[in-house]
Amino acid sequence: MIIRNSPVRQPLTSGTESTAARPAPTARNVVKDSFSSGTTAAQRTGAVTSGPPGDHGKLMSEYLTGARPPPADFEQVMGYKPYAIQTKHGQRMQDPFGDASVPGKIGPDKEFDPAAKTHDYGYDLLRYYDRKGTPLKPEARKAADAQFRKDMFDYANDQKGAMAKFKFRAWAQIYATAVELNSRVQGYGPP
16 A cells, blocks of 8 residues: 655744744645654655656666666565676666566567566566555556567567568567556556
């Protein structure tokens, strides 16, 4: 459950004036403190946010391509350290324990393994931010799915021969569509 508190308003005075000189707050600006009297000031004023500020789709893309390093405590929270690989289409960050989790292992799951490991890292970033109490917006999961689709189609288009390209494009479409439908069913939140 996410609780969103109203922002804490700081007084406009420097603190040297008497409290009688301050205007009385209006009823709509009064925020009732729901913490007990024994809590710290940080607990009373700390607001729960919805992830780091900015475009969460861009943030996810930066994480997956290595343009942004993993969060400082990612390894501690998630239990592994992502690593970088270089592909023909740029750098990708990977989950060392990830794999293409295809039901029944049908299709070219080994060929799409690098794309799957990057996608798994993206989903672990969603889980990480959720565990930290700052879930990312749906654009982050959409960006992870879009990178997965792109990486699989890049692999398919790099193949020599029309039949090989056709085969891998067909499987890329099947895998990407399945992942995107699952994300839609899960409301684009953390898996």
